[in-house]
Amino acid sequence: MLGPLLTAVGALDAAGHMALDEAVLLGSPPDALILRIYEWEGEACTFGFSQTYADVKAVCKKGIEPVRRATGGGIVFHDGDVTFSLVFPWDRTCAPETIYKNIHRGIHCALKAHGTASGLWSPREKPEGVSAACFSRSEKADLVGVDGRKILGGALRKKWAKGLYQGSLRVQVPHEVIIDGISYEFGRPSLGLRPEWLEEGRRLGARYRSAQWNERR
Amino acid sequence: MLDPKKLKYLKSHEWLDMNGDAGTVGISDHAQKEITDVVFIEPPKVGRQVKQGEACCVVESVKAAFDIYAPVSGEIVAVNADAVKDPALVNTEAFGKGWLFKLKASSPGEASKLMDHAAYEEFLKAEAAHGSH
Numbered sequence: 001m002l003g004p005l006l007t008a009v010g011a012l013d014a015a016g017h018m019a020l021d022e023a024v025l026l027g028s029p030p031d032a033l034i035l036r037i038y039e040w041e042g043e044a045c046t047f048g049f050s051q052t053y054a055d056v057k058a059v060c061k062k063g064i065e066p067v068r069r070a071t072g073g074g075i076v077f078h079d080g081d082v083t084f085s086l087v088f089p090w091d092r093t094c095a096p097e098t099i100y101k102n103i104h105r106g107i108h109c110a111l112k113a114h115g116t117a118s119g120l121w122s123p124r125e126k127p128e129g130v131s132a133a134c135f136s137r138s139e140k141a142d143l144v145g146v147d148g149r150k151i152l153g154g155a156l157r158k159k160w161a162k163g164l165y166q167g168s169l170r171v172q173v174p175h176e177v178i179i180d181g182i183s184y185e186f187g188r189p190s191l192g193l194r195p196e197w198l199e200e201g202r203r204l205g206a207r208y209r210s211a212q213w214n215e216r217r
Numbered sequence: 218m219l220d221p222k223k224l225k226y227l228k229s230h231e232w233l234d235m236n237g238d239a240g241t242v243g244i245s246d247h248a249q250k251e252i253t254d255v256v257f258i259e260p261p262k263v264g265r266q267v268k269q270g271e272a273c274c275v276v277e278s279v280k281a282a283f284d285i286y287a288p289v290s291g292e293i294v295a296v297n298a299d300a301v302k303d304p305a306l307v308n309t310e311a312f313g314k315g316w317l318f319k320l321k322a323s324s325p326g327e328a329s330k331l332m333d334h335a336a337y338e339e340f341l342k343a344e345a346a347h348g349s350h
Contacts, residue, residue: 050257096281
């Protein structure tokens, strides 16, 4: 039982969202399935755990301070995307590709039901290297639109037996589509947050705003 | 290359090679296959004190970052600069040149709590039988 929950988080900046995701990942029970659909304070930019700050800063819009994610992947410009995160049990040996496939297949089904066609990207050949910007290239199991352009990408972090997925969908859809998409593969997620996770998120926010975190490489 | 049968293992798929109080840590061949191409390693700082089970290193494959845990408590005494420079070593030589860090164990006996190779193999079989997401 998750106990009393709060759902109203309100709009946050990038550091606030990254911190809250980590707080949920660290604080939730091992079997919890928790979906958060972000509300943004304004345009934002996040980048992958291993990326170099200077490289990201160079391509970010003036006035927007990029924030390093705990998850992998590339640069994401949050300028009208639907951003969401899922904390889920990752208790068995399971390749990231399988997790991407499961989440993205669910969103694909929900988008289809909503009247938006998409497909899981399955390249004939493995692309070379790593793409710096998330949406500049599709990776296996990303969702692409009918024109072949990537519309959903995600990034993962595994901590013990739990996983954090952070996704960015470049199609405007009602939140129910995301909820339905996750429900297809994982069952109905919880949308509520405990007060102590919000408190921990506020505490962790200082780290995600710090140069020590964002400019660590 | 180390003999996988002589190593100890965690459920999170790290291996430990213990010689007295000197431990070498990496991830198993099974783990490297699951996480696919390793593109980045954030090693622990040399001199850092870690407790058994503490997250102290990060390995990133394409779009997924994984915490790596200390199999025993102790002090980090070396990190694998070659693997940091060429993370693919974790994929090509998980039990050899792809090691991640070395530590001086403060309680070497903690290693006895870890799985031996046979137990790890059984653990993997049980996981496979349990299915995947």
